[in-house]
Amino acid sequence: MSAQVTFILGGAASGKSSYAEHICLTSGKDRVYLATSQILDHEMRVKVDKHVVQRGNGWTTYEESFDLSPILNSLNTSQICLLDCATMWLTNHLLAENNLDTEQRNLLASIASCKADLVVVSNEVGLGIVPDNALSRKFREAQGRFNIALAAQANCVVQVIAGLPMVLKGQLS
Template sequence: MGKSILITGGVRSGKSRLAEDMTLGLGRRAIYIATAQAHDAEMADRIARHQARRGPEWRTVAEPLQLARTLRDTDGDAPRLVDCLTLWLSNLMLSGADWDGACAELCALIPRQSAPVVFVTNEVGAGIVPENALARAFRDAAGLVNQSISRSCDELWLCVAGHPIKVK
């Protein structure tokens, strides 16, 4: 069984860089599974900055929805980095997909992976209660997804202001 790690934290907490370092520490070459979609110029710029930071040791697979299938398809020798689960959840919710079923499928798959996998997610429930129903539904779903994935992973890390703290 491959090692599984979940890294959470707030926006710009350093979690993606930590995840990249951890993933490359598990193998010389790695697969970056990107869930982001460039729906506007600002998001396209964010994606470009992430890509520019990575070197030639990374192979990128863009997959906004079918995360479990992509993990099955990429399982092998190279460690994988999934960045990020909250964008994946957002994509699922906005497309009307069964996010709860997709999360259950992912949780069942994690322990069966032969290659390591590192997941990045955002810790979204520490702020104020959102004023609209969709934002509240997303916040609640993100908390449930994070809890489920963390139970399925071997390790859980919290990144705060660029400093990682091992939780599990």
């Protein structure tokens, strides 16, 4: 396992990305940002641009929507990588109709073998009502199972609610 895997979980617009960025900024390590979203419309472009400004300078940024393994495998112990976010990564694979079990297994293996510290951001999607359509229910189930696997593998798990972090497992280093 990498030196430290921190899993940040929260609802939409809960402050989880800002908190994850803070962990990276205060780590003293070279910062890497691994962006998983696909920019398919103007709204997503605006959101991504906002995140870039919020993050500021001093990051090496990689944009990869599907195969994160080559990037994770290339990192070293002097780096900390913010993977933002596991939810978008899973959505990309779900909509592409890829085998989610295989893709998740491959990503979890890459996380386990990564030499850099990792901060992985994901959405908690199981606190609302049962979705009214099959695709949304499939996504919610898949994200829930993936979050469980990520939390099991992480040294530290933090839930962010209204910008407030609550450590659920381990401790921040």
